[in-house]
Amino acid sequence: MTRAYGNAQSQKRAYVLINPNSGPGGAIKQWETEVKPLFQAAKMQIDPVILKHGGEAVELAQNADLSRYDTIMACSGDGTPHEIFNGLAKRPDAARALSTMPVSHIPCGSGNAFSCNLYGSHRPSFAALAIIKGVVTPMDLVSVTSGHNRIISFLSQTLGLIAECDLGTEHMRWMGSARFEVGVVQRMFKKKCYPFDLAVKVEIEDKGDVKAHYKHHASSTSLNHLAKKLDADPVAEDAGLPPLKYGTIQDDLPEEWELIPYDKVGTFYAGNMAYMSPDAPFFAASLISDGLMDLVTIDGDLPFFTAIKVLLDVEAEKLFDNPHVTYKKISAYRIIPRDQEDGYISIDGEKCPFGPFQAEIHQGLGRVISKSGKYEAAGPKNWDKVTLADRIHG
Structure with missing residues (x-):
């Protein structure tokens, strides 16, 4: 079993937030027929909730007992992951919550960018398989201020x-x-x-x-390097969001x-x-x-x-x-x-x-479950052929 999962955690415990109104509106059916059976076969512990109104995922992430889960999973479009990150950010221990609770995604919306980037697919079953054997990965997050x-x-x-x-x-x-x-x-x-x-x-x-x-x-990113980044810089229990460098x-x-x-x-x-x-x-x-x-x-x-x-x-x-x-x-x-x-x-x-x-x-503020510790994108054309000592300072 250990060899099969490699660097990934087996039998993950998932808090699943299902948005029935995402995209074309088939999230519940996709969850029941394409995703849930795979998680059950992988002996994952699943705690599903069907969302009833906009903003509910913010409240649930803000108040969740994070010790019970290995990931908060959105079964939705990209709006629910956005709410989950912002719910974690509203907690008094926001920095710790964001840096220890990985967010994951089953694509059931219109854009499904989260899943495309982290699992290389917009298909729910492919994303589920990637999550089962996925690894916890640091991800940059952005603070946006408008008004107050x-x-x-x-x-x-x-x-x-x-x-x-x-x-x-x-x-x-x-x-x-x-x-x-x-x-x-x-x-x-x-x-x-x-x-x-x-x-x-x-x-x-x-x-x-x-x-x-x-x-x-x-060229320099590896799963071993990733593990070292995850172990570095422990966050204080009561630390909120990082201060804004530029106000x-x-x-x-x-x-x-x-x-x-x-x-x-x-x-x-x-x-x-x-x-x-x-x-x-x-x-x-x-x-x-x-x-x-x-x-x-x-x-x-x-x-x-x-x-x-x-x-x-x-x-x-x-x-x-x-x-x-x-x-x-x-x-x-x-x-x-x-x-x-x-x-x-x-x-x-x-x-x-x-x-x-x-x-x-904010570099590496968030945590996600990814397929391989990076984005599943090809990169700019001919990026591997850069010359002049990789532009001196690459």
Whole structure:
């Protein structure tokens, strides 16, 4: 048995939060027919709860007796993992809870990014098998402040075209992940731009250097290295969330930051995972715990067929190298929308109040169950062929 599981824990104890309203709405059936039998065969201890209202997963994670479980599992889309992370973040022992309680995911929604990145599949049974033999893995989390609120983001923050296509297509949930593509094409005809002022703490600006950074981390990460990271830096029992290095949106702009106006951007997209949905690997160079967000910006006034080519490059895993796409590694930013009374801001696919917000990343703050200790994504094209001593500082 030990040999079969390797570095993974066998017979995991799972607190399963099932959202019956996720995506097309088949979570309960998928749980009963595709997932539960596999967990029972693996002799996992299962404590399932069917969620009845939005925000319930926050409450359950906040108040759970964590000593009873080895993972809190979302059987849902990406909204429930978002709630679980934020429930853990609301606990008085938030830092300890986030760093010791792995979150896992059975994909039953529209995007299913969590499962695509950590298990390499959006199919519930494949995710279940990956979880059974999966390993606890540190993952970066992002603090986002807007107004007087601080929330935790595990996936992405976006303003502009992508946010509208995500949040403005809720009425098309029955289409599954295809609703995003339909929404994008509808809005590309308008060539809409979303003006804002932006200050960013850029860590790696050149795409070649981003590839070198990816190569360095992809080549040096192993399960043994992962185990050492998990054993390092024990967290105090009563430690809350880590302090914010750069303050909140309510504070003055940090001295070294410069607020720059942008008038023609169509998409502002900051990501913490590679796949945003099964056919949308927006952030090819994303790494699970490098302490950096990936920032993609695309102009909104591109000719229609050029914009369509950008869209097609997403699914073809060529977006990173598209000349109309800027791609940077960053650690924090502040964004202030301009010339709009209302609009869409999406954080992990959830709608947030429209207005200024600020974000910063916390390296390895969260824990997840992954298939192999990393994201199951291919990385940017030809990342393994970077030369010039891997760009000197890769």
